[in-house]
Amino acid sequence: MSLQNILKYKTVLLGEISVGKTSLISRLMYDKFDDSYQATIGIDHFIKTMYLGDTTIKLQLWDTAGQERFRSLIPTFIRNSRVAIVVYDITNRSSFTKVNSWVRDVRNECGEDIKVVIIGNKVDMDSSRKVWPEEGEELATKLNAIFMETSAKTGSNVQAMFKKIVMDLYEQKVPVKETSTHLNINYVTTSVGSSCAC
C-alpha cells in the first residue's frame, strides 16, 4: 500500500448561505444528513479517499461559508483547485441568480481550466421549487459547466455526482501526482471499491 500512486484532486464548494454545501459533503463522507448543521465559519476541509483499481484518489474538499463577508478569505484556499462545485437551492431563486457571480469569481481565481459543476440541491423539496431543472441546465451550458440536481437529505444523486467528477478527472489523466507515505491524521477514509473500479 505504502508506495502506490496517490492522486489528489482539490475541490471547492461554493454558493450562497444555507444551500446545502456542508450537507452534500456530509452525505458523501458519512452518508448521513442532519438538518441542524451549524453554519460554516470561514472554511472547512475534508478528505474523501476513493480507490480506482490500484490508484488511490484523495478528493480534498474545501467547504466554504456562504456569506459574502467571508469571501475575501476564500481565494487563498481555492487556488490550484481542479473542481469548483457551485451549489444553489432549488427552492430559493436568489441563490440561483448568484451562481453566475460565484462561477465568475472562481474562474478569475483559478483560471479557465477549472472544471465547474453547478448543483441544484434540495430536490426533496420539489413542492416548493422555484428554479426549474431546464433553467439550471441552460445556465450550465452557457457557463460551460456540468449540471446536476441533488438532494443531500435523501442522498439522491450525491454519490453519483462526486463519482462523475472523480471519473472525469481520472480520465483526463493530468493529475497532480505524488507518492506519499506520511501519516494522515483524522482523515476519514472510505472505499467506493468495486462500484467505482474501471
Add this chain to the structure above:
Amino acid sequence: MHKEPLDMLQQLSDFYRDNSELYSSFDINSYEQLTASEMAQFVLSVPQKLDVVLEDKSLEITPLGSFEIWSENLFRIEKDVVRTDRNHSFYPSIETSDPSEMISKCPKMGLLRDILMTFTSSFPNNEPGFVQGMADLCSPLLIHIEDESEAFWCFAGLMNKKKENFNNDGAGIKRQLELLRKLLKVMDLPLYTKLNEIGSMNLFCAFRWILVLFKREFPFEQTMKLWDTCFSNYYSTDFHIFICLTIFETHRNEIIGHIEDTDELLCFIHGLSNKMDSDAILASAEDLFLQFKKICKAQGCLQEGRLDLEKVLGSF
C-alpha cells in the same frame, strides 16, 4: 437631541417587538409577488416609524434600502437561528426544515431572531449587518439569561467588545492573528518556524477560534467556562490569544512532526473540535501566560497593571 447608540437600540428593540406581527406576516421569499398596496404598506410603515423612533438623522434609512436590508438580514438570521445550538435542551426539537415555520413553532428561537434582527437593524448603512457567527455569540446569552431584553443588552455589550471580529475588511481578526503570530514567535520558535516553512503563517486555522470565541471547539458548558475566564479580563483583555497559543502548544509535536502543508494543518486543527479538554487548556493557558510574563520581566518590558498584549509584544 443627541441619543446614545444604546438608547437607540432599546428603542429599536421596542419598535421591532411592537411591530413583530408586521414582519412575521411578511413572506420575504415572495415579496416580488406582493400587491402594490401590500408593498406600500410595508415599505412606508418602516421608515415612518423609524423616523419617529430615531431622531438622529444619521440613522435615517431610505424606504427601499431599508426594505432590502431588513429582508436580507431576516433571511440570513432565520437561516442561522434554526441551526444554532440545536442540540441544547433550551431549543426544543421541531420537525420541519422551513426556518420560518420552525421559528414560529419555537418561541425561544423567535427571541434569538428578534434580538439579532434588532441588533443588526440598529446601525446605519447596514454595517456590520448580520454576519455569520453572531448567532453563536448571542444564543448562549439568551440560554443563560432567558429574558429577551436583558439578553439583548448583554449581546449589545458583547458585540461592543467584539465588534472588530465582524468588520467588513476583516482587519480585527487579522490584528488578533498577528498578536498570536508574535506570541508564538516569542514562546515557541521551533513551532513558529515550522508554521512558516509550511506556509501557514497566516494562522487562518485559528480564524474560527477567534471569530466565535471557541464556540465550535468545545462542548457548550465548557465553552461557557472559557468565556467566563476570558470575560473576567483577570490577566489580560487578550487572554483568548493565550488560549489559542495553548491549543497550538498542546499539539506542537504532531504539527512539527507530521503536518506538511496549510491544508493538512487546517484539517488537523478543525479535527480537534470537541476533542479537547477545556480545563486542561485553561490551566495550561494560565501557565503559559505566567511564563510569558516572566519573559517580559526579563526583557524589561513588563508594565504595571493588567497586561496589554499588543503593547508588550510591540517591544519584542
